[in-house]
Amino acid sequence: MAFGFLLASVLAAVVVAYILTKFFREPEMPSLPQNPWWGEGEPQAEDTAIRPFTINIPDEDLEDLRLRLALPLRLTPPLEGANFTYGTNSDTLKHIVEYWRKEYHWKEREAKMNELQHFKTQIEGLDIHFVHARPQQTPSNVHEPIPLLLIHGWPGSFVEFLGILPLLTSPGEGSGRVFEVICPSLPGYGFSQAAAKPGLGLQETAQIFLKLMKRLGHSRFYVQGGDWGAGVATQLATLYPQHLRGVHLNMFRPQTTMGKVRQVLGAFLPSGTLMAKEEEGMLYPLLEHAKWLLRESGYFHIQATKPDTLGAALAQSPVGLASYLLEKFSTWTNGANVNKPDGGLLKGFPIALDALLDDICIYWFTNSITSSMRYYAENMSRERAAIDTSNIPSKVPAGLAAFPEEVLLAPRSLMAHKFHDIVTYTRPSAGGHFAAMEQPGILARDFRAFVEAVPFKQAEQGGGVYLDYSPY
Template identity: 55%
Template sequence: MPLRLMSWMKLFSAAIVIAALLYKIREKSMAESPMPELDPDPWWGPGEREKGDDSVRNFKIAISNQDLDDLKARLSLPLRLTPPLENANFTYGMNQNTLKEIVQHWRLKYDWRKREALLNYYPHFMTKIEGLDIHFMRGSAQTKGAKNIKVLPLLLIHGWPGTFVEFYDIMPLLTTPQEDSNVVFEVICPSIPGYGFSQGSAKQGLSHLETAQIFLKLMKRLGYDQFYLQGGDWGSIIATSMATMYPENILGIHLNMFVANSLGPNLKLILGAILPAGIVVSHEDQEKLYPLTEKFGMFARETGYLHIQATKPDTIGAALNQSPVSLAAYIMEKFSSWTHRDNYKEVNGGLLHKHFPIDIDKILDNICIYWFTGSITTSVRYYAENFSPKAVANNLDSIPCRVPSAMSAFPHDLLNQPKNFIAHKFYDIVSYSDQLVGGHFAAMERPKLLARDFHQFVNTVETREN
């Protein structure tokens, strides 16, 4: 048999197999799972339910001198560090020599009182929802006299190990008029329950589904029945849950770091590794997923924390909450390798390079929020709640999200899926943008890129709706 004919027959056979699998995928995807049922009025606070309080209270970040002196005292203790292996850089995690430099900077140069004043630039508030004090920061829209500018509400959601601190550089790009955009945003930026100034649950079971309900109640309390969503990391998952469960309330959803975890994308992932590029996964999307051994290796290297936090959060929480140096080592290492995948090969993990995209003091602001609020344990418990059998069984991944959606893929993020994978979850993808630079902390690293992409998405949706 001629070689050309054999090759043609192999491709034909492969096409038949793919067609059969895609048919099965489509058949299964059409049988939608029922929407998860949530208690509409749970109580996550300690003890028994108390009388409701719907007030929205002013809040100011004001760390006591006693807490500040305690931090300084702990940072002044002799460091018990183990010399790094020769030429190991960040391949074993946080390099101890780098950690020593960071702690010295934190102790001698970092000025919390100045940073605190900057963090209070935007007004902060507290309100009680389902028994928990929920903190949020607000950025008011400013049209600056520009005509034909539409003001729209936006819920901006952070992730781990981030906080609301992630959004200080992007806030002015969202709240003020931008070139080639006819919209500005009234930004509501809440802290996830158990993160920073938002109270942690006293009871088991508060996952991204329950958080979605809390944040919807927050927006409605503030007078917003319909609004846009933007988020990465946990913010992406919470936003996706909101858009899936409450589509009538969501004008559009924009995500950085996104995943469709259902039968279709997972089968495509396997087929794409076997079949030639272009059949299941386009040539330009190959680097997002393959080679699988390399991608799985990277993912395994970067997600050890996830297994610990999803199984024994209180153990690691106790260790991190005892020492600011330990907390800094744990969180700083994530900012290193999640900003650029090759940073673990660098002597100081890239953190102290002059071209590192996030200022060291901004990362310390973020760490200080965890430290002063003592919230690292409640923040990592969020993993255990979201990987619990109950949370996994909700099967929200298989329920379509039909609101207008946009994805901004930053090349050094932990995970990026191609558009034809994401389409199994998001049925109305307005835009999918491959960014040239940036990693996991997009709002801190590349605020202009993220803001521009978001503005373009919203302008497209608003034009289409009109």
């Protein structure tokens, strides 16, 4: 009996040790191909020139959009009292399409976008578009401009940042710090060329954007992002920590195995055991949060499996495209908007209707909705699991801004398993998933506060003094 008990104990210990080793050990850093070719055909000599770019949608494309919008709408009347619970309410969509037809003027909006400096450059076979916002040199600029990589997500584009760029490129209140902002379009989004081959996901995008920053003369920089932008920023902080001064995110979730285990355990343990009580509402009741995510994530499953099927429909109809994207803006800005007849879009919405149509038009004119949705399939593929970096910790200084209406959030204690140097963790007073569009002032102040909090040192370089915002 004693021997049997001892044997069982040894076997149990072996099983537990195996599980701990299998699921909780830090995996090896993945090795990515250094110079892949994502363009069509075989690799060619890369053109490293940085070319000025002007947005200029041809008149025939504008006329094509006008004709499509002028077609009679074939909308099904909404169910009584359904509001946005079945998706975009057709009465609201009808109102927005009428505004799009008669009151929205693309050329005026295009001219406003072209007030920024746009460029393209070829990286790994793809023409990558980016906005380069440089600060004006004024006596109030106490410090040299700090390089910042600003990354959008889906269904966003560089237009997400039109409101925040002036706040970053000019000195903040009580601070002479200004930022030189590089805002690229994700590959396959907007004016950035889409990959012609499968496999371009978060890690590959991180490598492309690192090459972009180096090409612009920045080997050390800050990075900020939400949605897919947060994913790319996290990959940069994981794969290339030596190049980052800091990483700031406005969307995040438990990534590591231990973080996920603690998330589940927290649903059964006494309140306050695994995280601060005031943070528990981000995750619990766990079942209710799971139900909400399941109800709102149908798009994710489609785009992660059959993006081209859905893309064919959305690329054919601007009304269909608008219906699909507007519903995301409505729900992700505030989950309670599903209970409003207009989804919150027409009354008191924090994002102007023209700005929403700007984003939709970028997808329409560049015909990039299908390639943008393929990004989900690339990041959810079986091959992606082989280079998963979720359990590889990052020691880069991190700032996390938990906006109250964000879709995915996590307490600081759970995020600490991934980010080992969380410098700031904040709970802004207002804002949702599209923080840069909804609350540009709040996001800009939060990012500035993060930069101020990152340890820094003065060092001599070539007789001058520079500030190195890094603990390294």
